[in-house]
Amino acid sequence: MGDPALGAAVFKKCQSCHQVGDQAKNRVGPQLNDILGRTAGGLEGAKYSKSMIQAGQDGLVWSEDTLDSFLESPKSLVAKTRMSFRGLKDPEDRANLIAYLRSFSKGPIGASSMQETGQGIDIKLDPSVLAMVGDAEYGEYLSSECLTCHQSSGSNDGIPGITAWPTEDFVIAMHAYKQKVRSHPVMQMMAGRLSDEEIAALAAYFSNLE
Amino acid sequence: MKLNRRVLIGSGAAAATALAAPMAFAGGHGKPRVVVVGGGAGGATAARYIAKDSKGAVDVTLIEPSRMYYTCFFSNLYLGGIKTIDDLGHSYGTMAAGGVNVVHDWAVGVDRDAKTVTLAGGASVPYDKLILSPGIDFVEGAVAGWDLSSQNAMPHAYKGGSQTELLKAQIAAMPQGGTFAMVAPPNPYRCPPGPYERVSMVAHYLKANNPTAKIIVADPKPKFSKQGLFQEGWGKHYSGMIDWIGDEFGGGNVSVDPGAMTVTIDGEVTKVDVCNVIPAMKAGRIAELAGVTDGKFAPVNAIDMSTKAGADIYVLGDASQQGDMPKSGFSANSQAKVCANAVRGALTGSRVFPAKFSNTCWSLIDTNDGVKVGATYEATDEKIAKVDGFISATGETADVRKATYEESEGWYAGITADMFG
The missing domain is CATH 1.10.760.10 (Cytochrome c-like domain)
Structure with missing residues (x-):
């Protein structure tokens, strides 16, 4: 037991x-x-x-x-x-x-x-950051950088799928990498240069990708 | 074969899309035309993204002589016996189904005034925007004694496919205790850690199949990519097998004799069983024929990968001279997306977003012993400039290295899906 x-x-x-x-x-x-x-x-x-x-x-x-x-x-x-x-x-x-x-x-x-x-909250974010409405068209462009590794089909063959996540989880995860609370060197680097608006844009795009 | 403009026979949706495109961009030809030369990590990605994102508003033609694409990335894992040749092969069928007009022919000329690309088969293909992503060719006379006619005796195996298979067969046929030699290239070249991952994977194969064999590397460089990580791994997994002769020990003073199968390094002649010659590189020949190269490579503007030599031509990937990014499949794929966004914007009026670039190169040293290096980049007036980066550390645990290798497999699945759809 x-x-x-x-x-x-x-x-x-x-x-x-x-x-x-x-x-x-x-x-x-x-x-x-x-x-x-x-x-x-x-x-x-x-x-x-x-x-x-x-x-x-x-x-x-x-x-x-x-x-x-x-x-x-x-x-x-x-x-x-x-x-x-x-x-x-x-x-x-x-x-x-x-x-x-x-x-x-x-x-x-x-x-x-x-x-x-x-509860899966790695970091506390200002409510205004979580409430941002992302520009999904900008998110689609930014997402092309993610899709070199993360597959648009959601498949994971060694790198996690990131499609159809709730927007809030996506935003929290990206800020956690950006603040180096989550520990992955590639993701810390990729998230590190994204603005709050860009993270919201990506979240808006990926949340609707099935 | 003559590739004239296809007449637009309006199904309702196609007609509506055509009407939605600003007429000013169409220039009286109907739909704007993009021609992409070279179906690798840069060209395939650019062609697919423009076709996909323009939803039929742009006519995209990809010119690529090979019917199957064999990735150069991961080809070392095939040499090591970890991947099969079939794992590396990808058909262009999915791209054709995705709306790209795939033409299997060689591009042999570019008429920049008439804005046409000439094919070896005789056809002439008109373009509004031309994207060249031809990869690399080798600098003639770069290694004394070697030219392309020697590539069967001494393979370069630095373009994916038959050369990779040839080198693998030669390694498998080595006598017990034989010698594998590599002539490493000078900077800049495709895939900076590639030759050293290859040394690791050849050693991996030999350790299991020919444990008394030796590897010698003649290198014109004083240091190389991920050197600390590779040399740590070579000491750990392949102790005594690999002799790396850098520039300070005469590694740059090298000649070969493909008939006698000898390599002469700083005056000392060695008889070898396999000799992998990786000569100095330049942009694929079509970039030179298009008149967009300056020296060995084609200088480009960082903001959209347009060539500095004239309007409406873009150069991606290994053939470009862009600044700080290494020549890699990941880099070419990253550049292709920036370029595709800019080209589509110029032709259809769609939104153009700021250029962002990134790269990560994974290398495998031994089974489940993976390492990586990566960076992000931005466009400045002068070049593509590095923003931030990281590299694996020496002394990492086996779990970390295994996770890194598994991640590289995920990347391979990801980038090939991203290239071909």
Whole structure:
């Protein structure tokens, strides 16, 4: 049995895309309350890859076992998942994470405590920056620089897909790279020279790219 | 074959688009015409972006002799046995389906007054804007004893495709304990870390298949791209196998004899089994024929990649002389997008945005041991100028290096999708 307290620390790897707990919302990925027992690709309002929805239709339901194999190697279980995550190789990390998630799931095995809140906000931004309405046409031009590596189809073959993200998540992620809170040298460099308006423009363009 | 203007037979949508384009730009020819010469990272990208973004308002013709494009980038991984030749091949079929008129022929002349490109097959293709992205050719006499007629005995393998396959076959046929020699090029040349990634990948292959073989590199330069990273990796993975002879030890004083299979470095003659000669480079010949080169390469204005030699001609990628960007597929792809935005704006009145450029070069030293270097650039009046950059550090963990390699695979999938659609 995993330890939910240790799992909370593991969840930090997840929270740039997923929220769990009181007031958790769908972000880049679906919110994870009641994940145990949920049909894969089955949460209304969340963005999924076609192959995740198909997996759910084929009968994939998230249990401790299926979550364990998905978390070990996401693409091994669902080949074209949008989830750009390499996986957790350590079985203890996975058990602890699942124990943590279980505490946010109802049902006989879930404690349904709903007290803690894990939210994927790397940095606090001025509300005026988040409220900016991006120039999507400028964003389309700027996006061409992203598409040398990130595919417009949303596929990820070693570099994450960045299409169909909620605008706010996109803006927060880019500012987090710009402020060097997120640690990737290429992305820090690319975001580093983008103005607030340019980040808003990119977010506006990519949010509508399916 | 004669490539006349296609008559615009108006389906409703096409007619509406044509009418929406300002007539002033059309110059009485109907739709404005862009001709792109060279279907690599620069030309394919420019052609596809103009066709895609103009939504049929611009007539785009791509002139490229090869029916399949074999990327030069990642070709070293094929030499190392990590990728297959099929992994490197890309068809132009998707571009044709995306609205680009793909013509498989050689461009052999440019008439700048008549604004036409002449093809080897005899046709003459008119343009309003001409984009040249011909890559590189080799400077004659750059390596004493070597010319293009020797490329079968001593391959350059610095254009993707058959030369790469030839070099791979020669390496595989080396006798046990044999010698692989490389004559490295002087600056500036395509893909600055390329020769050293190649040395790494040849060593990777030999270590598994011919562990007593030796590699010697004659280099006219005193230092090279990512030198600290490569030399750290060579010491770690291929100790004792690689002998790099830089300029201070006579690496620039080199001649070859393709008949006798010998390399003479600073007076010392060595019999070798494989000799990879990478001569000094210049812009692809059509840039010279178009009269847009000054010396070896074609000077361009940083703001839109237009040539300094005259109006309505643009030069992308390795053939251009633009300032601080390295000659690389990533750079050419980046320049193509700035150019495509400017050309489309000039022809259709669409919005033109400020030039932004970037580059990242990944190199593989051994299985899962990837490194990278990159920078961002901006247009100044004088040149494309570097803004910011980074490079992998020596002593990184195996996890970081593996992640870097996996990222390079993601980049390969990304840029080839971006080039060909």
